[in-house]
Amino acid sequence: MLKIEGLTAEVEGKEILKGIDLEVPTGEIHAIMGPNGSGKSTLSYVLSGREGYEITGGSATFNGQDLLAMEPEERAAAGLFLAFQYPVELPGVGNANFLRTALNAIRRGKGESELDAMQFLKLARERMKALSMPEDMLKRGVNVGFSGGEKKRNEVLQMALLNPSLAILDETDSGLDIDALKIVAEGVNAMRGPNFSSLVITHYQRLLDYIVPDRVHVLMNGRIVQSGGPELAKQLEASGYNSVQAA
């Protein structure tokens, strides 16, 4: 599924990723934990193809394809999804239009037929109901005037509609109260299955109570310094990142 080897990357001449090795097999959920500034968000942006990051070495393949050579929209069409830590507002772009344009672009890429407005609405309403989202969020501008929790739920809605095979959740828990956190986690758990993998990036262990990972990796100073089972997250919560640094 996702295989990262020796990945190094710079932002404005400063090396942020200093050799990442990571493999997420199909059907597994892996968590990446780390303190602020460890390179978590950089890793998610590099994997999704945002400009401004210079890859200086290593590789990342996704189902055998060279991920780093693909445009962001090609990565999405290949089944990669990034849930943003700070979802972007698109004033004047209606959420329904945005979601349908995205869904149809991805369906085209898969050789599937496009959904018309009616088919799309039916599907979107089903998914929104599962996420306890009010229907009027479809009519509003993308993320415009959404609360923090609504923005994150909108990310999960997009994920549910686009049906990726690999979802990177970049600090999806930040800014969420416990109820919103549960809804978001249920949205992710509903996608779990033999064909779905996820990389859950988080600072805190809290989210991992609800999305229980198969593996936990600790990212510090641009490298994965420790990997283990779900118990590693609890251990970090108890003793902090400094204990890892010491080890």
Added chain:
Amino acid sequence: MSAADDTVMAGNALTDPGATGFLQRFEGLRARLPGQRLPWLAARREAAAEAFRAQGFPTRRVEAWKYTDLAPLTQAGFGEALTSVDGALTLPRAAAPRRVVFVDGRFRPDLSDAEAPVRSLAEHLGAAEGLFGSLARTEDLPLVALNTAMFEDGALIDLAAGEDGGVVELLHVTLADRPVAVHPRHLVRLGAGAKLVLIERNWGHGESRYLNSPVLEFEVAADAHVTHARLQQEGKAGIHLSTVFARVAEGGTYDSFLLHAGAKLARSEAHVTLAGPRAAAHLNGAQLLSDGQHGDCTTFLEHAAPDCPSRQTVKTVLAGKSRGVFQGKILVDQIAQRTDGYQMNQALLLSDQAEIDSKPQLEIYADDVRCSHGATVGELDEDQVFYMRSRGIPEDTARSLLIEAFLQEAVEGVTDETARAALAEAVSGWWEKVA
């Protein structure tokens, strides 16, 4: 709060070969122009030709033309439109249920809907005496003078008090298989409480350079309401120079939207007077300019009565090596207390070779006035583009959606659904065609 308003005469006609060419054409044509047997009109044409001779085409030394250079016009020769031979003419899809069509400045009843409340001006000049030139000034507007001298035809819309003219598309097609110059003249009068939605479309059919220089006059009586949606979709090598005059009486509304999408060089000028209490004007617009295009939206709005609201939002999108101009003057007379004016112009630069010149001007003589204005220039937000691409939306589609979102605020101000749909269609997918 006030800025100087310089009106300078160009006065260089004798050395201006472009103006001379047009004057020679007038000499050759005058006997055949419609209405020559009507003394009032013949006299107006002569006086207008004289006014044009005295002024010549505006040059950039004229303050109001500082940003728009008519050199491409004056350096080129233009000929008459031939009697139409247009067997292969394919018209764009109609934007409204009822449409009237003009080709090369002349009414085409065979292509027009007879039910539309529109007559040929050339054939009903007798009915137009009180209206023709009642608003259009020639002494300081040489293009209006030229139109007055040279016009061959146009639309005459005269709605009685209380009449609802419905939604009408006024389509002007320039064939542009050769370098023609046409000067349509459209006259619109709404009686008290009358209503009209006019979708005026100027459309180029062909690759040649040409000049289309229409003049429109709108008399809007008390409590009448006109929506005037203008779609400038001239041919790639076309020059479009239009001037609109509107006078709005008590409680009436002139609700306009200008779209500049075509032409190599376009300038649309609007002169609107709010003449009675509570008269309203909307002077919204959008310009979509790609490589090599020049678009100029210039408006003069006079608040000449108390309690009048005016709204203006003009958005310009510029790609490649294009240039956009917005000049918006609001004059608030001393009598115009409690004026409520709003003006906003915003530009979106998609290229570092594009240029926007923006000149808002407020000149206020009343003391109890609310007048706000603003101007912004920006680029597309790359975080927004990336967000959309990360959802699988191709880059050009993402940019296109963001450009349409930028324009939306201006377009959604158009209250009539048919007119708004026509504008939305004209705007839709622009970037994907340009990119």
